[in-house]
Amino acid sequence: MKFLSIFLVLVAVAGFSTAAQAQQGPLRITIEEGIIQPLPFAVPAFQAETGDAGQLACDLARVIAADLQGTGVFREIPSSAFIAQYRDFNAQISFPDWKAINAQALVTGAVSVTGNNVNVKFRVYDVVSGTNLGEGLQFSGTTDGWRRMAHKVADEVYSRITGEGGYFDSRVVYVSETGPKDQRQKRLAIMDYDGANVRYLTDSSSIVLAPRFSPSGDRVLYTSYETGFPRIYVLDIGSVQRRVLESAPGTMSFAPRFSPSGNTVVYSLSQGGNTDIYSMDINSGQSVRLTNTPAIETAPSYSPDGSQIVFESDRSGSPQLYIMSAGGGEARRISFGEGRYGTPVWSPRGDLVAFTKQNAGRFHIGVMRTDGSEERLLTASFLDEGPTWAPNGRVIMFTRETQGEGGASSLYSVDITGRVLRQVSTPEGGSDPSWSPLQR
Amino acid sequence: MKILPLSLLVAAIALSACTNPNRFGADGAGSANPAVGQPLGGVIPGSANDPRSPAYFNQTVGDRVLFNVDQSTLTDVGRATLDGQAGWLMTNSDYQAVIEGHADEQGTREYNLALGARRANAAQEYLVSRGVPASRLRVVSYGKERPIEICSSEACYAKNRRAVTVLAGGLTS
Structure with missing residues (x-):
């Protein structure tokens, strides 16, 4: 079996215009013993940047949400509750709409397919403070490795919010x-x-x-x-x-x-x-x-x-x-x-x-x-x-x-x-x- | 996860009671089904009436000894069975044997493998002390991997905590 090639590109995604790219926003949940309140998050279907990426745009969001939800640390807000419709990766986020449904973290992304290659971009937002949580990142890989790309995104989100290493891409x-x-x-x-x-x-x-x-x-x-x-x-x-x-x-x-x-x-x-x-x-x-x-x-x-x-x-x-x-x-x-x-x-x-x-x-x-x-x-x-x-x-x-x-x-x-x-x-x-x- | 229809389950149990050693050894052999190969009169070679046959060893001499919970010490009944096995193996010197040690399902996989090794070894050492050359005996532990009884109560566990002497070789086999 050939190993999937996935490249993590450590650069801020181009075209992003909001001011402060906080390295560490106020959004933080600490995993400790005892009862904690799961942190509500939203992952709308990614933007499909190419015509044949539509299914992938949905599937990526679904796997990312399942990873986070499965930890018990996070609680997914279903898309049926969304007020804002997410369509454009580079558009300004309407934070009041996400605050209104009590989302504290928001993950947005975009995916494009070229032949057998997939490119995935994502950003994590702290809804309460209306800022970015870390930089936007992108991954490239082959189409059959799309689940790994979803897991990598989820690992990044998990790490940025908990301060712990991830475990989904395993x-x-x-x-x-x-x-x-x-x-x-x-x-x-x-x-x-x-x-x-x-x-x-x-x-x-x-x-x-x-x-x-x-x-x-x-x-x-x-x-x-x-x-x-x-x-x-x-x-x-x-x-x-x-x-x-x-x-x-x-x-x-x-x-x-x-x-x-x-x-x-x-x-x-x-x-x-x-x-x-x-x-x-x-x-x-x-x-x-x-x-x-x-x-x-x-x-x-x-x-x-x-x-x-x-x-x-x-x-x-x-x-x-x-x-x-x-x-x-x-x-x-x-x-x-x-x-x-x-x-x-x-x-x-x-x-x-x-x-x-x-x-x-x-x-x-x-x-x-x-x-x-x-x-x-x-x-x-x-x-x-x-x-x-x-x-x-x-x-x-x-x-x-x-x-x-x-x-x-x-x-x-x-x-x-x-x-x-x-x-x-x-x-x-x-x-x-x-x-x-x-x-x- | 597979849930088998009851009819299949019964078939599997019945199969495990036939005298053909399966690929994991002669676990299924024993006294559970003495009617197999029963002759109408006289001795049919290889049958349980033929004292030189593996079937006789398995059924009449007894191919297994049982152990108490977490123990590998032979019981009086176990020693008597092994006396019979030693006598048979001394008479039928062209047979070798693998002694399989088993545990019930209480306990971890690793510990039960080690416990099965202790049980098989206890049976082997006893046979050797009764004159069976060690070179004809090997031991193997299956831990809790091959129960013959599948309920989760002491009635089944008692039969699963066993060392089974499985014959190999022999001119008539």
């Missing part, structure tokens, strides 16, 4: 599932973060588990039973070529993750019934043993700076979370609440660890600080597990499996306040999501 690799529980078929799939553009990366002839993105988003580690035994594979997303990583005969390896450099893989290896954590140089295949206890040690995840590893161990008698140096050695326990803890994942911001918690017959996705303090449970259900972080560390995607004979898995996302819980639409069942970094 992808998710996951396990697509069909069939009943005792005959489940699994294959790897990749999609946009919002469930669009699903593509399958493997067939379902072998069980595949827990794909994990590389830091550059071009490769995926996963576990497959292709040989009859669980082994770790690395797959190039572009070419769909895969290779199996080195493993000693009679061992099983699983639960791999890349280091932030992308050169090292940390994983679990079972030998003689005992599971420990190892790291491997992905190029040489040389492994180093990082834990050495008779307990189960699994689900390792690096800190963003690569210096530490958070993992799960039942050395205390039940599965709990521990942090050790990336080179192994002494580990300190960080989970002390009731219940069993697993699948810790270090936030890309470095501040939190997301985890799965099993307590009193329920499963939860939760977060805690890296010293174990301030534990908060974000979800509760029959079976929630396997969190993965959005690139900005503000949203978590995970697997939710329903109970009973017809039990099936699907993907959900929740923000770190726990307020905004959503199912992510996939064509089949889904499990084990892994969120990519922001695309370039």
